Amino acid sequence: MNDNARDKEAAMLECCVEIATATLDAPRTPAEANVCRVAGMILSHNLHDARRRLAQAATAYFAAHPSELLESAVTVRRGWIVNLPRLRDRLERRLREAGQGASS
Numbered sequence: 001m002n003d004n005a006r007d008k009e010a011a012m013l014e015c016c017v018e019i020a021t022a023t024l025d026a027p028r029t030p031a032e033a034n035v036c037r038v039a040g041m042i043l044s045h046n047l048h049d050a051r052r053r054l055a056q057a058a059t060a061y062f063a064a065h066p067s068e069l070l071e072s073a074v075t076v077r078r079g080w081i082v083n084l085p086r087l088r089d090r091l092e093r094r095l096r097e098a099g100q101g102a103s104s
Contacts, residue, residue, distance in 0.1 A: 004083055009080070013087070015028075016035060016087075017098065019053055019054055031078070033062060033065070034068070034070050034080065036077050040053075044088075069086060076100075
């Protein structure tokens, strides 16, 4: 993976962490919204609050910009994330570090 792909992935991960922890209210771009939507679907069930925040933020974004909603596979193909298991693992680790692992 080249540095540009790593930079994109890091930026998307950071956006997801910020939305999941309520530091950021909403995605700012179609890429962020699509990655947040996917992240909300693949997080473990024990991260209920983070899942809910990501899903709600993406839903609100796509309510205003419905034509920007993409299939999950397209989100990966565009290079915004490397693959779904990697996104899930890295995001869950970051959320645990931020104290989000015991949400109800």
